[in-house]
Amino acid sequence: MEEKIDLKNMTHEGLVAYLAELGQPAFRARQLIKWIYQQRVTDFAAMTNVSKALRDELSVRCRISTLTPATVQCSHDGTRKYLFQLEDDATIEAVRIPMEKEKATLCISTQAGCAMGCVFCMTATTGLVRNLSVAEIVNQVCAALADGPVGNIVLMGMGEPLHNLDNVIDALNIIFLDEGLGYGARRVTLSTCGLVPEILALKDRIKVNLAVSLNAADDQVRSRLMPINKRYPLAELIPACAEFARATKQRVTFEYILIKGVNDSLAMAKKLVKLLHPVRCKVNLIAFNEHQGADFEPPDEATIRAFQEYLLERGLVATLRAGKGCDIDAACGQLKGRMDKVAQCAAE
Ligand code: SF4
Structure with a gap:
């Protein structure tokens, strides 16, 4: 049959x-x-x-397929990490992050594993297993909604969304459709490590907020952290982001993970101000989340504040995002999609 x-x-x-x-x-x-x-x-x-x-x-x-979490881990700060086992036994994770004033934000995966090799990221250690289907992407949202309301969705979990562009766009169409999951485009953010041709294609194919994982303001440091920078250096990435912002009349968010002694100096902040000058944007600073096997550490509080102040004083919108879910390896760059070390939520 x-x-x-x-x-x-x-x-x-x-x-x-x-x-x-x-x-x-x-x-x-x-x-x-x-x-x-x-x-x-x-x-x-x-x-x-x-x-x-x-x-x-x-x-x-x-x-009509569904996904049921194989495990749900809960952080003391209310973050919940769902681990899903797919039909071929590949595993992926999604994270529900509680917000102060609004409903929770849900971070979903678009690939099992990831091919991009960012050195600060746990997902990168497995390499790419495979692209997720449209159903596997939307079913993460359906499963989280069954567990409570979700205000915003971010495509920032495992995988590079623009490396699975066709399925991601179809999934977004379902997420946006009124009869589907009914989310406005402003409530959904796609995060990329910087695939330049796909950023330019995206703006013509669908309306969605764009976040770019930047993490350094010069090619030397960025290429060390993110191998994709060797293929698409800053001289190509930043104009593509400026073009995206112009064409969509949206602000691009630059994610910047602060790592002690690597990209947290005021000299780097100065380069960042200059680099981002042509782009309508904001900067989201995140202190590095330590995880097993990582060679990096977060900077101290004073260094983080000084970096943020430097940007703010020069007119860049720069927010500092709290690393939620660190105790259950659910924070940025900590998703690995494995079932070991599981401390499941107590029955509620
Ligand atoms: S940070 Fe994102 S793009 Fe980079 S390896 Fe991790 S999942 Fe892939």
Whole structure:
């Protein structure tokens, strides 16, 4: 028997085309999407406004996948890390980060492992296992929503989203669709290590906030931290970001992980001010999160403050992000997708 088609791999457009093959009108696609994402139905029999004949046909040909966390770890600060085991046994993680005034932010993965090799990142140590399907990306959001409301979504978990661009764009289309997960584009941020051609392609394909993991203001230090910089150095990356900001009329966020003795000097802050001058942007500073096997340390509090002050005094919007979830290896760069060392949440 042929393998069943997972409807969660389909965008609205894709589902319209598929239903047309079955002789069904286009409006059925929105009906089905509502059942799948708003009612969270996984059994076609429950879709009561769809004819019995179509429900029967769909249950023979199609399926609606879900993801259930294999484990959930809880941090003392309220951060929750979900580990999912995929159908081929690959593992990925998503992290729910509590926010002070708003609903939680959810950080999701777009690949199992990652090919980009950033030296400060735990995910990089496994290399790329594979791209996630559209269904595997949206199902992380569905699983987290089943666990409580989510205000913002960031594509900053395992993997480089722009290295899996087609599936990421289809997943975003479902996340944005009113009948789908219904998120406004302003609530979703895609984070990249700096794939220049894909940044330029992204602006023409979908509207989403862009964050770029920068981490240094000169090529020498950045190439040491992020091998991608050898392929797309700052002289190419920064103009691409400026172009993205211009074309989308959005501010680009630059993520900057502060590492003791590597990129935390005032000389580097000075270079950063000059480098980012042409871009409508803000800078998100994060102190390095220590993890097993890492050769780096975070700077002390005074160095971090001095770096931030330097940027602020020169007119750069620079926020300092608290490293949440460090005690459960759920903070930036700590996701590894392994089931060892698991301290699961107490039953609630
Ligand atoms: S920081 Fe992001 S792009 Fe770099 S290796 Fe880790 S997951 Fe990949």
